[in-house]
Amino acid sequence: MERYIITGGTRLHGLVEVCGAKNAVLPILAATLLSAETCVIHNVPQLQDVVLLVEILEYLGAKIKWEKKTLIVNASNINPTEVPEETMKKMRASNLVLGPLLSRFHSARAPFPGGCAIGSRPMDYHIKGLEQLGASIIEKYGNIEAYAHKLTGDTVYLDFPSVGATENIMMAATLAEGVTMIRNAAREPEIVDLALFLKSMGAKIEGAGSDNIQITGVAKLHGADHTVIPDRIVAGTYMLAAAITNGDLVLRNAVAEHVEPLTVKLRASGVIVSKNGKGLRVRGVPRVKSVDLKTMPYPGFPTDIQPQMMALMTVAQGTSVILENIFENRFKHADELRRMGANIIVEGRVAVVKGVKRLTGAMVEATDLRAGAALVLAGMAAEGITVIENIGHIDRGYHRLEQKYALLGARIVREKMPREEEQEIKQDGLSRDQQEKFPLISHKEMELNYKI
Ligand SMILES: CC(=O)N[C@H]1[C@@H](OP(=O)(O)OP(=O)(O)OC[C@H]2O[C@@H](n3ccc(=O)[nH]c3=O)[C@H](O)[C@@H]2O)O[C@H](CO)[C@@H](O)[C@@H]1O
Ligand SMILES: C=C(OP(=O)(O)O)C(=O)O
Numbered sequence: 001m002e003r004y005i006i007t008g009g010t011r012l013h014g015l016v017e018v019c020g021a022k023n024a025v026l027p028i029l030a031a032t033l034l035s036a037e038t039c040v041i042h043n044v045p046q047l048q049d050v051v052l053l054v055e056i057l058e059y060l061g062a063k064i065k066w067e068k069k070t071l072i073v074n075a076s077n078i079n080p081t082e083v084p085e086e087t088m089k090k091m092r093a094s095n096l097v098l099g100p101l102l103s104r105f106h107s108a109r110a111p112f113p114g115g116c117a118i119g120s121r122p123m124d125y126h127i128k129g130l131e132q133l134g135a136s137i138i139e140k141y142g143n144i145e146a147y148a149h150k151l152t153g154d155t156v157y158l159d160f161p162s163v164g165a166t167e168n169i170m171m172a173a174t175l176a177e178g179v180t181m182i183r184n185a186a187r188e189p190e191i192v193d194l195a196l197f198l199k200s201m202g203a204k205i206e207g208a209g210s211d212n213i214q215i216t217g218v219a220k221l222h223g224a225d226h227t228v229i230p231d232r233i234v235a236g237t238y239m240l241a242a243a244i245t246n247g248d249l250v251l252r253n254a255v256a257e258h259v260e261p262l263t264v265k266l267r268a269s270g271v272i273v274s275k276n277g278k279g280l281r282v283r284g285v286p287r288v289k290s291v292d293l294k295t296m297p298y299p300g301f302p303t304d305i306q307p308q309m310m311a312l313m314t315v316a317q318g319t320s321v322i323l324e325n326i327f328e329n330r331f332k333h334a335d336e337l338r339r340m341g342a343n344i345i346v347e348g349r350v351a352v353v354k355g356v357k358r359l360t361g362a363m364v365e366a367t368d369l370r371a372g373a374a375l376v377l378a379g380m381a382a383e384g385i386t387v388i389e390n391i392g393h394i395d396r397g398y399h400r401l402e403q404k405y406a407l408l409g410a411r412i413v414r415e416k417m418p419r420e421e422e423q424e425i426k427q428d429g430l431s432r433d434q435q436e437k438f439p440l441i442s443h444k445e446m447e448l449n450y451k452i
Contacts, residue, residue, distance in 0.1 A: 011247045061077045098168055099170070123144065126162075134151050187298050192208045196226065296325055322352075
């Protein structure tokens with residue numbers, strides 16, 4: 001287990017490059033299973049989830065080469081039911097192999113996936129959609145087993161514009177017979193990127209980015225070359241880093257349209273966001289004003305930025321009401337932010353955040369990926385030292401976040417947790433000693449101990 005030690009109070013400034021999108025590259029990697037020819041994917045972020053999905057594809061039989069930010073995948077020799085259950089349970093996007101495997105090999109097996117514990121995250125829309133195309137699906141012992149003599153296009157109406165279900169059904173339909181129409185489809189930029197990749201493989205898809213996607217099945221897909229879009233959630237996290245530290249950051253490659261819902265809220269809170277060459281410039285103010293927000297499917301405010309935005313609101317002037325509409329359990333960061341002095345009341349899907357003048361460093365835990373990213377932001381803005389445990393969650397979505405922030409002026413280091421402390425935390429939660437020890441270390445000591 002590793003942790004971050006952050007000494008708050010520095011303003012971030014400089015240039016940072018936005019990496020390829022985790023939530024785009026994962027479905028694209030799953031889609032390489034649809035062809036026996038080689039696919040080349042550029043702008044691949046070096047993230048834990050990508051490593052896990054590569055492992056899963058290799059286990060299924062794919063041959064994969066990493067060359068810096070490029071992945072070369074050949075899935076000519078696949079055993080569709082040979083899945084590494086343990087690895088698949090560690091990540092959410094492993095469920096995206098179902099559609100491609102079923103489409104190309106007519107059978108697939110996958111355990112219910114893992115991922116962040118932010119809600120129950122069922123798969124009924126995926127299953128209903130695949131069944132509508134002709135698959136027989138059984139769920140037993142925590143596994144989903146799917147068979148189809150052949151898949152046939154049909155109209156699939158989604159009760160909710162689910163990102164994962166839209167992706168799985170779109171991939172399955174590429175090799176089905178006839179026309180599939182997905183109605184009330186998800187419109188996220190990651191759906192558009194996946195459709196672009198599938199089209200470059202020879203798939204016939206129209207309407208991606210709207211709520212009606214039409215897929216006309218083809219007999220075969222070929223190899224393709226594709227560059228993944230920049231990560232709008234990573235870009236949004238940097239934008240909030242500039243805002244919360246009263247900094248000045250230039251985000252190279254950030255796509256203005258993709259982060260528009262956040263830009264609008266930041267501008268309303270007083271932050272200056274402007275276009276800058278091929279990216280964006282974000283300049284903070286000494287204290288932002290509170291804004292209200294509700295998470296929605298794209299182009300609404302993203303659920304994946306809600307925790308980071310909540311971190312900013314904890315130090316805003318006024319009161320902010322945050323409504324989480326996508327995941328029923330995505331406020332765990334509120335408890336951790338409270339340890340740092342935030343004033344937050346959570347009632348079901350609503351959080352009321354009363355801004356305080358400043359947060360104070362404390363010992364906190366990253367309960368999930370974006371909750372962890374939010375705590376890093378809070379730690380950089382807080383007075384004193386913040387220790388964030390369990391940062392493995394953060395590594396799922398950000399590559400060496402501490403190095404990026406340190407280059408921009410933050411005082412942040414990663415360290416391995418001492419063995420005894422790790423044991424103690426596992427057994428009893430945080431000891432009183434630990435709670436007290438870290439906030440009390442002086443900055444001078446920290447500089448000496450951690451070379452900040
Ligand atoms: C709409 C939305 O913001 N989706 C987010 C979701 O995608 P992800 O694909 O994980 O989740 P979905 O978009 O499918 O889920 C949206 C909602 O639909 C429900 N649901 C989903 C599938 C299903 O079969 N049954 C069902 O009830 C979920 O519980 C959730 O309440 O998490 C990703 C990682 O945080 C984000 O990048 C996506 O932007
Ligand atoms: C929760 C996230 O990822 P996953 O769906 O992979 O758990 C996320 O990207 O914020």
